[in-house]
Amino acid sequence: MNNALAKPTPIITKPMIALFVMLGTFPLWGEAVGLYHYLGVEIVIWIIYALGFNLLLGYTGLPSFGHGAYFGVGAYAYGLVQLGLIESVWAGVLVAVIAGAVAAGIVACFLSHRRGIYYALMTIAFGQVFWFIAMKWHTVTGGEDGLLNIYRGTLSFGVFDVSLRDNVPLFYFVFAVLIIVVICLWRLVHSPFGKALQAIRMNEMRAGFVGYNVWLIKWTVFMLSGAIAGLAGGLFAITQESAYPDVMGLHASGYIVMLTLIGGGFVSFWGPVIGAIVFFVARDLLGSITETWLLWYGLMFMAVILFKPEGIAGIWQDLSKKLSRNQKQNAPVVSQHVKAGE
Amino acid sequence: MALFEATHLHKRFGDQVVLEDVTLSFEKGQLSGIMGPNGAGKSTCFNVLTGHYKPNSGTVTFEGRDITGLSPRLIAGMGIARSFQIMNLFDEFSVLENILVAVPQSIKRSFNPFHDICGNSEAIDKAESILARVGLKGKENLIASSLPYGERRALEIAVALASDPKLLFLDEPTQGLGADGTALLADLISELKRDYSIVIIEHNMDFLFSLADTISVIHWGQVITTGSPDELRENEWVKASSLGEVA
Numbered sequence: 001m002n003n004a005l006a007k008p009t010p011i012i013t014k015p016m017i018a019l020f021v022m023l024g025t026f027p028l029w030g031e032a033v034g035l036y037h038y039l040g041v042e043i044v045i046w047i048i049y050a051l052g053f054n055l056l057l058g059y060t061g062l063p064s065f066g067h068g069a070y071f072g073v074g075a076y077a078y079g080l081v082q083l084g085l086i087e088s089v090w091a092g093v094l095v096a097v098i099a100g101a102v103a104a105g106i107v108a109c110f111l112s113h114r115r116g117i118y119y120a121l122m123t124i125a126f127g128q129v130f131w132f133i134a135m136k137w138h139t140v141t142g143g144e145d146g147l148l149n150i151y152r153g154t155l156s157f158g159v160f161d162v163s164l165r166d167n168v169p170l171f172y173f174v175f176a177v178l179i180i181v182v183i184c185l186w187r188l189v190h191s192p193f194g195k196a197l198q199a200i201r202m203n204e205m206r207a208g209f210v211g212y213n214v215w216l217i218k219w220t221v222f223m224l225s226g227a228i229a230g231l232a233g234g235l236f237a238i239t240q241e242s243a244y245p246d247v248m249g250l251h252a253s254g255y256i257v258m259l260t261l262i263g264g265g266f267v268s269f270w271g272p273v274i275g276a277i278v279f280f281v282a283r284d285l286l287g288s289i290t291e292t293w294l295l296w297y298g299l300m301f302m303a304v305i306l307f308k309p310e311g312i313a314g315i316w317q318d319l320s321k322k323l324s325r326n327q328k329q330n331a332p333v334v335s336q337h338v339k340a341g342e
Numbered sequence: 343m344a345l346f347e348a349t350h351l352h353k354r355f356g357d358q359v360v361l362e363d364v365t366l367s368f369e370k371g372q373l374s375g376i377m378g379p380n381g382a383g384k385s386t387c388f389n390v391l392t393g394h395y396k397p398n399s400g401t402v403t404f405e406g407r408d409i410t411g412l413s414p415r416l417i418a419g420m421g422i423a424r425s426f427q428i429m430n431l432f433d434e435f436s437v438l439e440n441i442l443v444a445v446p447q448s449i450k451r452s453f454n455p456f457h458d459i460c461g462n463s464e465a466i467d468k469a470e471s472i473l474a475r476v477g478l479k480g481k482e483n484l485i486a487s488s489l490p491y492g493e494r495r496a497l498e499i500a501v502a503l504a505s506d507p508k509l510l511f512l513d514e515p516t517q518g519l520g521a522d523g524t525a526l527l528a529d530l531i532s533e534l535k536r537d538y539s540i541v542i543i544e545h546n547m548d549f550l551f552s553l554a555d556t557i558s559v560i561h562w563g564q565v566i567t568t569g570s571p572d573e574l575r576e577n578e579w580v581k582a583s584s585l586g587e588v589a
Contacts, residue, residue, distance in 0.1 A: 005438060005470060005482055008461030184455075190453040192443075192459045199443045202432040209392070209430075211449040220453065230363040282523060 009190040015270055020043050023175055035284070036305055037167035038239075043280045045173045045235045046256075050183050050263070052228025053256050058265030058272070059189060061201030063120040066127015067256055069107075070100040070226035072134060072248030074233025079147035080140070088154050089164065093177075093234045100230015101223050103130065105282040108222035112215050115204060133246040146244025147184040150237055165240060174235050175325050181228065189269060197221055205250060255279065258301050264313025278312065294296030343406060344511055345370040345539055346391075346422075349401035353383075353390055353563075360386045362398070362563045368509065373531075373540045375554035377547065383563040384543045385427065389542075392424045393417040404509070419449075423507035425498045427514040427543075431486045439468035442499060444504035469504065476500045476530060492523040496530065503534075510532035510534070512542045516549050524549060527551050552577075 025042045049071060056062045077099035078092040085091070107126045111119055134141045139146065152164040155173060164170045188194050196217050199207045208214045237243045246252060262274020282300070286293035308314055344367035353361040360383050368374045378384050389395045392404060393414040401497065402410045407418055418557060432440050442448060447465035451457050459465060473479055478530070481489070486497060495515065502510055516524045523583040524546065531553055534540065544550040551571040558568040567577050574580050 006461050006463040006466045009458045013488055085502065088414045187458070188455040191455050191457050192461055193453055193455045194447040195439065195443045195448060195459055196452055198435070199432050202434055203430055206426070206430045206501070207443075209394075209418055209424060210444045210501065211415055212452055217452065 001228075009187065011183065011187070013186070016186070019182070019270075020179060023178070027171055035281075039280060039284060041167060041171050041174055041239050043277055044178050044334075045232050045239065045261070045278065046173070046276040047273050048178055048223020048235070049229055049232035050260050050276045051181060051185055052225045052232070053227075054260050054265040054269075054272040055185070055197065055221055057191075057257070057260055058267075059194065059201065060197040060218065062115070062218065062222070063230070063257070064123040064222070064225070065120050065250075065257060066123040066125070066130075066253050067229055068248045068250075069127040069130035070104050070229035071233035071236070071252070071256075071261075072132060072243070072245065073083060073103045073226075074100040074230030075231065075237040075240075075243035075247060076134065076141055076147065076235035077235075079150045081148045083147060087151075087153060089155050089238065092095065092153075092238075093231065096237070097227050097231045100233065101227035104229070105219070105223040107226075108219045109241045111222060112218040115285075124250070124253075127248070127250070131245055131248040131250075134248055144245065146242055147237075148242050150241050150243065152238055152241060170239065174239075177231070177235065179231040181231075186269065193217070193220075195247070203310060215325035220282055231289025258297075261309075262301055262304050262311050264311025264316075266314075267310045267317060268313035271311055274312045343391060344368060346402075346404050346541075348391060348402045349400055349499060350403070351387075351390060351397045353386055353395060353397050360563050361390065364400070364560070364563070364565055366391075366558055366565060366568075368539065368541050371557075372551055372555040373535050373542065376541065376543045376544065376560060377550055377556035377557055378560035380545065381488040382560045382561055384545075385513065386563075387560060388424070388543050392422060392511055418505060419542065421506070421508035421513065423502040423505050423509075425502045425513060425515065426510035427517050428548050429460065429494055429498055433485075433487040435486055436483050436499060437473065437489070438466070438484055440468055440486050440501055441472055441504045442466065445469055446505060449505070472500050472503050475503070475534075477526075479544055480531060492519060492526065495519060495523070499530070500536075503538075508539065510538045510540045512540065514545065515541055516544065516546045521540050528553060 023040070023044060027037055030037060030040055053064070053067055056064050074096035078096040081092040081095045111122050116124060135144060152170065155162040155164060162169050164173060196207065196212050199212065200214055200217060204214055218264065233247070236247065259275035259279040260272045261275070262278060265275065266270035282297050283293060286296050290296070302313055310317070346368040348364060348366045351361050351364040364571055372524060386395065389392065390397045393412055396411045400410070400524060401408055404420055409420065432443065435443070442459060442465060445465050445468050447458055447462055447468070470479070470482070473482060476499055478493060478496055478500065481493070486494065489497060499512065499515065515527055518528060528549060531540070535553070540556065542550065554571060556568060556570055557574055559566045559574070565576065566579055569577065
């Protein structure tokens with residue numbers, strides 16, 4: 001039973017290895033090119049966040065403009081565990097994931113029968129609810145200041161401990177989390193569930209007639225995306241040694257949409273990864289030149305949307321298609337997600 | 343007992359009555375046709391039968407079970423598949439992926455996040471045999487939206503076949519096809535007829551009369567008559583209407 005058309009999905013792919021090698025060696029060369037270790041930590045956390053966000057936006061076509069809420073919920077959950085319950089990084093991260101999933105799961109109950117602009121507006125509204133709670137519920141969230149003095153703590157592996165006080169061990173911790181997230185999500189998008197997500201994006205009605213439980217799939221992907229945002233938020237709280245409402249605002253929620261689109265989340269699994277790297281490097285490089293770096297980043301965003309909505313990954317795919325066409329003329333057009341996976 | 347029965351269906355949109363006391367039954371192993379002029383209520387009838395709309399009153403049963411008002415997903419799960427008049431494919435998927443998302447091996451595992459469907463050779467074998475059946479062998483890796491119109495029609499039917507339906511509804515399959523395309527489609531459907539129970543809505547009378555075992559005529563939301571193509575040719579109403587000219 002070996003069908004020529006069967007293309008088993010490899011667990012590890014070349015782009016994955018390239019990303020892991022590049023990020024894994026970052027502490028060795030980062031400072032030499034004028035970057036710094038802390039930036040690496042931030043980039044890795046936002047890659048995790050963006051990959052989870054893209055399950056919704058790129059794969060299922062569901063626009064969430066209030067996703068900062070679940071990132072923030074994860075950050076607060078981590079902080080509350082450390083300050084009030086138990087000083088354990090593992091427990092904090094676990095609770096952050098669960099908190100993100102629960103918050104998103106509740107919201108998704110109100111969203112999953114909607115689509116398009118109504119879906120988008122509802123996500124904004126719920127995002128604002130969470131932001132408002134974070135701002136006003138002083139006794140729990142610390143209001144505008146947020147939760148302070150969340151110490152970075154120590155990772156306990158039973159036989160030995162690793163202190164996360166320095167940025168390099170912290171970097172390798174979040175990097176290890178990223179590896180797990182990438183491998184799991186890569187598998188997920190090639191599973192029947194992942195295909196169903198894409199089918200819903202392309203044709204929600206037909207997906208229902210084919211036999212998929214569209215409501216439940218939309219609910220599940222929102223909850224899952226919220227769980228990953230919660231995970232990223234928990235890691236962010238470790239990094240920042242605090243949790244504060246800024247990350248939950250409309251602004252921060254907008255960044256994740258913009259960077260996913262610039263990277264090319266609609267056409268490639270790797271879009272959000274590219275987007276997160278470009279966003280932070282642009283912030284630092286442009287930010288060192290001008291205070292108004294967001295203006296230039298915004299203009300870049302507009303240029304991408306106007307001229308190449310498929311983003312940087314789309315430009316890359318066009319180039320590699322052109323290259324392979326020069327080598328092998330008249331190659332048939334192959335499905336983009338299949339292509340992106342190679 | 344018939345495979346599929348609809349009794350006394352009524353459907354209103356606001357105060358407009360679209361279906362009035364429609365009673366239809368489709369037998370196992372047969373090809374049943376529904377015909378009628380534009381605006382007669384054919385498509386609404388189809389949408390009520392396949393769960394897209396809920397009827398205001400009346401019942402629909404399939405294999406003796408009441409399926410009135412169930413969601414399209416549940417109806418599909420019982421073994422009823424449908425194609426669409428306006429093409430409804432997963433446009434950015436390849437031809438193969440369009441079938442692959444619709445085979446039972448995928449639907450069963452809708453919530454399995456780790457099964458590798460692209461490497462499931464059982465599912466792919468099945469998808470391939472369906473594609474071969476509708477004449478799309480060798481085009482598996484083309485993107486659905488890049489196919490010519492006639493092949494998109496064939497793929498539309500193939501997606502419906504992917505679920506191993508016990509009953510297949512086809513909504514105006516000849517819509518937009520030229521004479522050649524219609525002839526090819528007629529070959530395909532007469533071949534499928536051997537294995538599937540099929541219901542077709544059509545306004546192309548030549549096409550329907552050459553394929554169907556029984557035909558129901560719908561006009562003004564009511565079933566006017568039901569019979570074999572030969573009986574219908576003799577029917578006074580059909581003769582008197584423009585439908586009779588082609589028949």
